[in-house]
Amino acid sequence: xxxxxxxxxxxxxxxxxxxxxxxxxxxxxxxxxxxxxxxxxxxxxxxxxxxxxxxxxxxxxxxxxxxxxxxxxxxxxxxxxxxxxxxxxxxxxxxxxxxxxxxxxxxxxxxxxxxxxxxxxxxxxxxxxxxxxxxxxxxxxxxxxxxxxxxxxxxxxxxxxxxxxxxxxxxxxxxxxxxxxxxxxxxxxxxxxxxxxxxxxxxxxxxxxxxxxxxxxxxxxxxxxxxxxxxxxxxxxxxxxxxxxxxxxxxxxxxxxxxxxxxxxxxxxxxxxxxxxxxxxxxxxxxxxxxxxxxxxxxxxxxxxxxxxxxxxxxxxxxxxxxxxxxxxxxxxxxxxx
Amino acid sequence: xxxxxxxxxxxxxxxxxxxxxxxxxxxxxxxxxxxxxxxxxxxxxxxxxxxxxxxxxxxxxxxxxxxxxxxxxxxxxxxxxxxxxxxxxxxxxxxxxxxxxxxxxxxxxxxxxxxxxxxxxxxxxxxxxxxxxxxxxxxxxxxxxxxxxxxxxxxxxxxxxxxxxxxxxxxxxxxxxxxxxxxxxxxxxxxxxxxxxxxxxxxxxxxxxxxxxxxxxxxxxxxxxxxxxxxxxx
Numbered sequence: 001x002x003x004x005x006x007x008x009x010x011x012x013x014x015x016x017x018x019x020x021x022x023x024x025x026x027x028x029x030x031x032x033x034x035x036x037x038x039x040x041x042x043x044x045x046x047x048x049x050x051x052x053x054x055x056x057x058x059x060x061x062x063x064x065x066x067x068x069x070x071x072x073x074x075x076x077x078x079x080x081x082x083x084x085x086x087x088x089x090x091x092x093x094x095x096x097x098x099x100x101x102x103x104x105x106x107x108x109x110x111x112x113x114x115x116x117x118x119x120x121x122x123x124x125x126x127x128x129x130x131x132x133x134x135x136x137x138x139x140x141x142x143x144x145x146x147x148x149x150x151x152x153x154x155x156x157x158x159x160x161x162x163x164x165x166x167x168x169x170x171x172x173x174x175x176x177x178x179x180x181x182x183x184x185x186x187x188x189x190x191x192x193x194x195x196x197x198x199x200x201x202x203x204x205x206x207x208x209x210x211x212x213x214x215x216x217x218x219x220x221x222x223x224x225x226x227x228x229x230x231x232x233x234x235x236x237x238x239x240x241x242x243x244x245x246x247x248x249x250x251x252x253x254x255x256x257x258x259x260x261x262x263x264x265x266x267x268x269x270x271x272x273x274x275x276x277x278x279x280x281x282x283x284x285x286x287x288x289x290x291x292x293x294x295x296x297x298x299x300x301x302x303x304x305x306x307x308x309x310x311x312x313x314x315x316x317x318x319x320x321x322x323x324x325x326x327x328x329x330x331x332x333x334x335x336x337x338x
Numbered sequence: 339x340x341x342x343x344x345x346x347x348x349x350x351x352x353x354x355x356x357x358x359x360x361x362x363x364x365x366x367x368x369x370x371x372x373x374x375x376x377x378x379x380x381x382x383x384x385x386x387x388x389x390x391x392x393x394x395x396x397x398x399x400x401x402x403x404x405x406x407x408x409x410x411x412x413x414x415x416x417x418x419x420x421x422x423x424x425x426x427x428x429x430x431x432x433x434x435x436x437x438x439x440x441x442x443x444x445x446x447x448x449x450x451x452x453x454x455x456x457x458x459x460x461x462x463x464x465x466x467x468x469x470x471x472x473x474x475x476x477x478x479x480x481x482x483x484x485x486x487x488x489x490x491x492x493x494x495x496x497x498x499x500x501x502x503x504x505x506x507x508x509x510x511x512x513x514x515x516x517x518x519x520x521x522x523x524x525x526x527x528x529x530x531x532x533x534x535x536x537x538x539x540x541x542x543x544x545x546x547x548x549x550x551x552x553x554x555x556x557x558x559x560x561x562x563x564x565x566x567x568x569x570x571x572x
Contacts, residue, residue, distance in 0.1 A: 084425060216450050220438055222428040226421040227487070229390050231494065232414025232442030277474065278429035281450070338428060 005282045008274050012289035016066070019296035023062035024054055026304060057190070062296060063197035065189040068253045069263050069295020071204045073287045074211070075246035075253075076264030077271075081218050081280070082242045083152050084338050086327075089265035090250040093155035093243075094134050097162040099254035100185065102130020104166045107181045108173035120191065123184060124255045131251030134158060138243055148225070148239075186311030187258040189299045196256050203252050207245045208288060214238060218280040222338060261313045262320025263298070267291045269327050278338060294319075340401055340497040341365040342530060347396035349379060349386040355394060356382045360556045364547070367524040371541040372534040373568065374551030380534040381422070383551060384500050387532070388419040400498060414442035418496040420487050422503045428475045432486050433458045435475060439493035461489050465519065480507035488516070492523070499523070501533040505540065513537060517544040542566055 024040075025031040029050055031039065039054040072090055079088040090096060106126030138155060145151050170178060192200075211218075217238045220228035229235050253260060271286040272278050298319065302310045341363065348358035356379035364370070374380050385391040387398050389405040398405045400416045408416070418439070436458035437450065444451070462471055467489070470482060478486060484507050491499050501520075505513045517540050520531045524546075532549075535541060541548060541563070548559040548566055559566060 213447060213449075216438060216441055216448070219430060219434065220441065222425060222430055223435065223438070223487070223490075224421060224423070224425045226385070226390055226419060227490075229410070230388060230414065230417075230419035230421070230491070231438055232411040234410045272429055276429070277431065279431065279434055 060194040061190040064192045065295035065299035066292045067200040069291040071249040072264035073267035073291025075249040077268040078242045078246040094159035095250045096259045097159040098134030099127040099131040101162045102126035108169045127255035135247035187260045187313040215280040262316040266320045343399045348394040349382045350394045367528045370532045370547045371545035372549045378551045411442045417498040418491045418494040419500045420491040439490040498530045
């Protein structure tokens with residue numbers, strides 16, 4: 001990585017640390033830096049409710065935001081590279097829609113009968129099952145459709161189809177179940193335990209380690225399938241790898257946090273813009289760091305402005321859409337799109 | 339000495355036959371021009387020879403290895419294709435792009451090396467394109483882009499280099515320069531070069547062999563290249 005890349009990465013690490021500190025210490029009760037340190041080391045005995053808030057609520061939430069943001073950005077980058085399409089993201093292949101369908105089946109079909117931890121597990125399981133079902137369909141189809149544009153259109157149409165099924169379920173469901181489903185759909189990093197966040201972390205780091213061996217192949221894909229093939233890159237294999245990895249990451253995040261918009265779409269663009277390059281050897285690491293920072297930032301904003309009542313997706317959309325608009329307008333000069 | 343053998347090669351899509359059957363043996367370095375009208379199946383033929391597209395029937399072998407059956411990297415060391423067209427807006431830099439041509443020669447875990455970068459840089463300067471070294475792909479003109487992609491094919495050091503319309507975006511001066519490059523390549527590096535083009539003047543001046551595609555028929559000419567004129571037959 002060039003000097004510039006290292007500086008930007010270092011800056012992102014610092015930003016993540018600051019955001020972590022903000023996430024853990026601000027909220028309904030603010031914690032001083034000392035309180036925070038003692039709470040994290042388990043010694044804040046004089047104020048056990050603050051310790052509880054920090055360890056049981058804010059820590060899992062910020063860890064989920066960190067790893068969730070990172071996972072979504074990796075998925076987004078992979079899909080933009082595969083389709084050589086700047087508008088590709090975790091939601092375009094219908095994977096998020098699959099997760100939503102799974103959840104709507106669980107929540108809307110079971111009505112209000114699910115409560116407590118059972119409801120949480122059922123929602124996570126439903127999202128996972130739905131996302132993986134769509135992934136299996138995609139893998140099956142990817143083996144048969146040769147060109148990526150067809151696959152992209154297939155994914156989009158699959159998404160619409162799934163949305164139609166969801167609408168049918170919504171119309172036929174009770175008020176309470178509908179409300180629970182709508183709230184789930186707004187996205188949130190705060191429904192998870194530390195254990196869930198660890199699973200996200202493990203999946204994200206494992207994916208990134210695996211992708212390390214395929215960075216050149218992904219660069220080759222940017223030159224077009226025929227050229228990549230001619231260089232000895234197994235286009236079929238890398239295509240399946242990208243679909244599999246991005247699906248698993250999207251499925252996990254959707255299951256734990258609901259369909260989180262924009263992070264996966266926007267962050268890879270920001271990383272390319274900062275590096276003035278689309279070389280995956282630089283863009284992948286920076287996207288991971290920036291994604292983590294974006295997750296933390298959006299989560300912190302949703303809990304600290306407007307009385308902490310903003311849904312996560314409102315924040316990601318409000319921040320993400322202007323960035324995309326800026327990239328389009330600026331795109332005429334810089335022209336790096338993928 | 340390399341040998342490229344096409345045996346009863348029929349190219350096409352699904353059940354639609356485009357060209358062939360074509361049988362020919364090329365041994366030793368040669369500069370082969372593929373000519374024919376738009377839509378005659380030149381690209382299909384080239385893609386099939388490179389292994390990118392499966393033939394309807396017949397085989398393509400290089401040094402007795404079937405290009406449609408050997409693994410990707412092994413094939414890439416035998417034959418490389420520089421496609422037509424341009425993927426818009428990629429932000430890769432020129433040196434890394436050319437260095438990617440060395441992918442098939444990597445060993446171990448397949449990570450990129452400094453050696454690749456050195457080879458790419460040397461190649462770029464050898465062909466007097468050093469001024470492009472610090473640029474990224476989207477900053478190049480169509481002609482520059484095409485030359486960078488051709489260099490990517492060159493560093494791959496395959497026995498057979500296939501170029502689909504390499505002169506399409508080049509001006510007359512660059513065309514002549516490219517053809518001189520390719521002539522040098524066949525003479526010095528013992529590479530067989532197959533290129534498609536519509537520029538018959540270039541064909542008459544530089545080609546050592548012509549494959550003229552018309553209808554489903556491929557006509558092979560190895561002599562009287564200087565007087566090649568497909569229009570007169572029509």
